[in-house]
Amino acid sequence: MSRVITVIILLVFPRILFAQEVKLPEGLGDLATMTQTEDSGPGLPFDLSGFVESRIGTRLQRDAHEKDTSIGEMRLQIGIEKDFEALTVNFVTDFIYDPVLNNHTIDLETGQGFADIREANVVFSPFDFMDVKIGRQVLTWGTGDLVFINDLFPKDWNSFFIGRDNEYLKGPSDALKAAVFFGDYNLDIVYTPRFDSDRFIDGRRISFFDRGLGALRGRENPVVANRPDRWFQDDELALRLYRSFGAYETALYYYNGFWKSPAGVDLNNGQVTFPKLQVFGASVRGPVIKGIGSAEVGYYKSADGAASNPLIKNGEFRLLLGYEQEIATELTASVQYYLERKLDYGQYLASLPPGAIRDSKNRHIFTLRLRKLLMNQDMTVGLFNFYSPTDRDGYLRVNISYKISDSLTVSAGGNIFYGSRISSFFGQLKDNSNIFTALHYDF
Amino acid sequence: MKHIAKLFLLLAFLWNVPAFAMDAMDIVRKANHVSYYNGEDGRAKVKMRIMDAQGRVRIREFIILRRDEDKTDGRQEFYVYFNKPADVKKMVFMVKKNMDRDDDRWLYLPALDLVKRIAASDERTSFVGSNFFYEDVSGRGINEDNHRLVKEDDNYYVIENTPKNPGAVEFASYKSWIHKTTFLPVKVEYYDAAGKLLRRYSALKVEMISGYPTVTASSMEDFRTGSKTLMNYSAVKYNIGLPDNIFTERYLRKVPRKYLR
Numbered sequence: 001m002s003r004v005i006t007v008i009i010l011l012v013f014p015r016i017l018f019a020q021e022v023k024l025p026e027g028l029g030d031l032a033t034m035t036q037t038e039d040s041g042p043g044l045p046f047d048l049s050g051f052v053e054s055r056i057g058t059r060l061q062r063d064a065h066e067k068d069t070s071i072g073e074m075r076l077q078i079g080i081e082k083d084f085e086a087l088t089v090n091f092v093t094d095f096i097y098d099p100v101l102n103n104h105t106i107d108l109e110t111g112q113g114f115a116d117i118r119e120a121n122v123v124f125s126p127f128d129f130m131d132v133k134i135g136r137q138v139l140t141w142g143t144g145d146l147v148f149i150n151d152l153f154p155k156d157w158n159s160f161f162i163g164r165d166n167e168y169l170k171g172p173s174d175a176l177k178a179a180v181f182f183g184d185y186n187l188d189i190v191y192t193p194r195f196d197s198d199r200f201i202d203g204r205r206i207s208f209f210d211r212g213l214g215a216l217r218g219r220e221n222p223v224v225a226n227r228p229d230r231w232f233q234d235d236e237l238a239l240r241l242y243r244s245f246g247a248y249e250t251a252l253y254y255y256n257g258f259w260k261s262p263a264g265v266d267l268n269n270g271q272v273t274f275p276k277l278q279v280f281g282a283s284v285r286g287p288v289i290k291g292i293g294s295a296e297v298g299y300y301k302s303a304d305g306a307a308s309n310p311l312i313k314n315g316e317f318r319l320l321l322g323y324e325q326e327i328a329t330e331l332t333a334s335v336q337y338y339l340e341r342k343l344d345y346g347q348y349l350a351s352l353p354p355g356a357i358r359d360s361k362n363r364h365i366f367t368l369r370l371r372k373l374l375m376n377q378d379m380t381v382g383l384f385n386f387y388s389p390t391d392r393d394g395y396l397r398v399n400i401s402y403k404i405s406d407s408l409t410v411s412a413g414g415n416i417f418y419g420s421r422i423s424s425f426f427g428q429l430k431d432n433s434n435i436f437t438a439l440h441y442d443f
Numbered sequence: 444m445k446h447i448a449k450l451f452l453l454l455a456f457l458w459n460v461p462a463f464a465m466d467a468m469d470i471v472r473k474a475n476h477v478s479y480y481n482g483e484d485g486r487a488k489v490k491m492r493i494m495d496a497q498g499r500v501r502i503r504e505f506i507i508l509r510r511d512e513d514k515t516d517g518r519q520e521f522y523v524y525f526n527k528p529a530d531v532k533k534m535v536f537m538v539k540k541n542m543d544r545d546d547d548r549w550l551y552l553p554a555l556d557l558v559k560r561i562a563a564s565d566e567r568t569s570f571v572g573s574n575f576f577y578e579d580v581s582g583r584g585i586n587e588d589n590h591r592l593v594k595e596d597d598n599y600y601v602i603e604n605t606p607k608n609p610g611a612v613e614f615a616s617y618k619s620w621i622h623k624t625t626f627l628p629v630k631v632e633y634y635d636a637a638g639k640l641l642r643r644y645s646a647l648k649v650e651m652i653s654g655y656p657t658v659t660a661s662s663m664e665d666f667r668t669g670s671k672t673l674m675n676y677s678a679v680k681y682n683i684g685l686p687d688n689i690f691t692e693r694y695l696r697k698v699p700r701k702y703l704r
Contacts, residue, residue, distance in 0.1 A: 049532050083700060118554075123697065131697050140556045167554035181693055242692075247539075247547050249560075249692075287545065291562040326564045334562075376495065376670070377572035406501055406528035442529035 046082040057436025065207035065218020070434035071162040073098040087124035093117045133177045138170045143283045143294035149318045150253035150281035156199035163436035185243045192236040195228045200261040209428035226271040248286035255279040263313035275303035275312045291325030307344035310351045315343040330373040338365040364390045378403040393419025393426040412437040467590040470600045473626040479582040481655040482681030484510040496669030510685045520690040551695040574663040574672035625656040653681045
């Protein structure tokens with residue numbers, strides 16, 4: 001009887017026949033398995049990562065206002081992450097030796113000097129439905145690719161134009177971020193107690209056209225900024241309410257703070273200013289045809305009286321449409337259309353002093369990105385072009401990188417500005433066109 | 444008592460009958476299930492060793508979380524957290540696998556705090572630079588090929604698969620050796636139109652984990668380039684109770700440590 005039951009069990013539950021390892025029939029594969037090496041890290045009490053790199057670049061033409069060397073720096077990034085029971089601490093700092101700027105005094109707001117703290121924050125979840133991050137952090141939202149409407153977190157345009165790695169386009173914010181999750185709806189609240197401006201073009205590294213002077217301006221006469229800097233008074237609030245409808249992601253945005261790059265001048269002392277700004281926006285992103293489509297809009301409400309004040313930037317309506325698709329094996333293309341429309345254009349024209357440069361009402365920009373992976377994805381070739389038919393100018397970014405090993409990457413690239421007018425957005429940067437090369441070791 | 448035992452025997456026999464007379468589609472369906480749909484969800488540490496013809500080695504290490512939407516062997520969600528190499532450390536790749544349209548994919552870049560939506564790519568391109576394709580990692584739709592049982596021996600069903608849309612793939616056909624007891628494909632060979640071997644998948648080690656036979660070591664060889672990838676799974680767990688919301692923007696930006704440890 002018991003034998004019968006055993007047979008039954010074996011027939012009904014064949015799985016219990018297996019030992020811990022299922023013997024594979026012989027003759028397949030050489031059964032050569034890898035040696036299982038568990039993380040043989042240095043046994044540090046925290047997680048350590050970072051890189052060291054050197055990056056040099058040169059202008060392709062003489063610029064009477066800047067050095068020929070567009071970039072020349074050694075950079076060491078140290079990232080430390082430590083998990084505690086209920087919170088995580090992140091600290092990422094860069095140590096830089098930069099003979100080009102040759103100003104080694106540390107300024108954590110502008111990122112100049114020997115050290116630049118990228119992150120110094122604490123992350124925790126006070127409730128099931130809330131994540132909080134307090135301290136210095138990098139923040140990004142919105143749907144644009146190198147074009148931003150509702151992402152009003154600091155950008156570092158100098159880094160972008162001289163050929164630093166892409167991550168340096170984002171400057172750090174000193175802020176509190178609370179993310180609240182209500183099921184379908186989610187709300188991000190970012191409060192910055194003291195205004196964090198862009199690391200804008202001020203002439204120290206990149207020359208630009210000064211409309212007041214009517215001439216190019218560079219390191220001989222860098223811009224002096226009058227930054228709103230009172231704690232808890234000159235503050236910024238950024239909100240994002242988002243939810244998904246199936247594969248489509250939608251969001252509403254609100255920002256209350258200041259223009260992130262100078263948008264005004266104080267005639268008394270010639271200092272640039274950051275007038276008040278409110279932005280109301282929305283975005284949607286999701287699958288379209290064979291790729292990803294996105295749309296984003298923003299209404300930029302400038303400071304009171306901006307419309308008739310030539311010293312303060314006008315209010316604007318901004319629109320961005322984007323589409324990305326893989327067009328061949330490991331080749332991705334994306335295109336964007338971007339519109340900046342001046343509101344109150346009549347008042348703007350009427351307020352301009354005689355002979356002043358007039359911007360057109362609409363500024364259109366088309367962007368194209370191509371990205372190709374080669375050699376088992378060890379090589380990346382990328383191209384990004386901005387072209388404005390209204391300004392008849394543009395900006396071409398090219399980059400090629402090759403991974404010599406898992407840790408070591410060599411790369412080269414260029415930032416080429418073109419345009420027919422010295423006063424246009426990209427045209428003014430023509431003398432800054434540059435090429436660069438970098439050697440980068442990750443650990 | 445004897446009658447009951449007989450009844451059991453009869454039931455057991457009936458239960459096992461299909462195993463002796465299965466058609467190709469049933470075998471493929473079962474193989475798909477045990478390869479990609481064990482349990483309701485799962486977690487594994489994955490290590491890839493990519494070796495090119497010159498003997499250069501690249502390493503990829505990541506943790507993969509998987510959750511099935513239902514029990515129909517249909518939609519699934521994947522969360523891939525990278526540890527190595529260093530330049531992609533802490534990046535997250537998230538996929539929602541769809542049956543009726545292209546998968547939805549996201550990439551989170553921590554240095555920029557950027558949640559990027561990625562246009563779905565050809566499923567038959569390299570996953571993270573290895574010899575495994577996206578489709579090898581997440582499964583090829585069983586309705587994309589015609590299946591034919593060409594051979595059966597004590598250990599294997601040998602299935603020949605020909606694509607319904609030959610223009611969409613690099614192979615003309617592939618043959619899978621499916622282990623009869625576990626239904627795991629133990630070897631898969633891809634051929635071109637001339638019958639030349641292009642790629643070969645081999646299961647190198649199978650372990651029983653929570654009652655599920657699991658391939659914990661496998662390789663993919665590419666005979667056109669002479670390169671090979673070894674893939675090891677460790678710390679495999681099934682039915683860990685992954686909440687649905689792990690696969691949302693919240694946990695792209697804030698890593699769900701509890702489930703990655």
